Amino acid sequence: MANIAYIMMCHKDPDVIIAQAVQLTAKGDFLAIHFDARVGDAAFQTIKGALKFNPSVVFAKREKCGWGEWSLVQATLNAVKAAEEKFPNATHFYMVSGDCMPIKSAEYTHDFLDSQNKDYIESFDY
Numbered sequence: 001m002a003n004i005a006y007i008m009m010c011h012k013d014p015d016v017i018i019a020q021a022v023q024l025t026a027k028g029d030f031l032a033i034h035f036d037a038r039v040g041d042a043a044f045q046t047i048k049g050a051l052k053f054n055p056s057v058v059f060a061k062r063e064k065c066g067w068g069e070w071s072l073v074q075a076t077l078n079a080v081k082a083a084e085e086k087f088p089n090a091t092h093f094y095m096v097s098g099d100c101m102p103i104k105s106a107e108y109t110h111d112f113l114d115s116q117n118k119d120y121i122e123s124f125d126y
Helices: 016-023 043-051 069-086 108-113
Strands: 004-010 029-037 057-059 092-097
Touching: 004 016, 004 069, 004 108, 016 029, 016 043, 029 043, 029 069, 057 069, 069 092
Parallel strands: 004 029, 004 092, 029 057
Antiparallel strands: none
């Protein structure tokens, strides 16, 4: 069975991030959150406080991120590393943005991944 560790990159809207974290971890999946260090600490503490009792959530080392900069890659690597360390049984890493809520259920995602014997990596050549 697929054990998904979601990797969330976010920089705003603590209430939305909290709701998304609850939804993504409700069926036993995991979540590593990177919250941009350029954003004030109050928003980050709101998220941490709301999710502190959720054992399926881990917070990555924060980076100050700039659009199109290496810092976004480093932030992603920090989140993946945090997920690998906290959730060693994860079989899939699934990148999500704090701006997007899933349109498919956890059951759908698990069924899809369990029925395929492959990994999916998507890229666009701009």
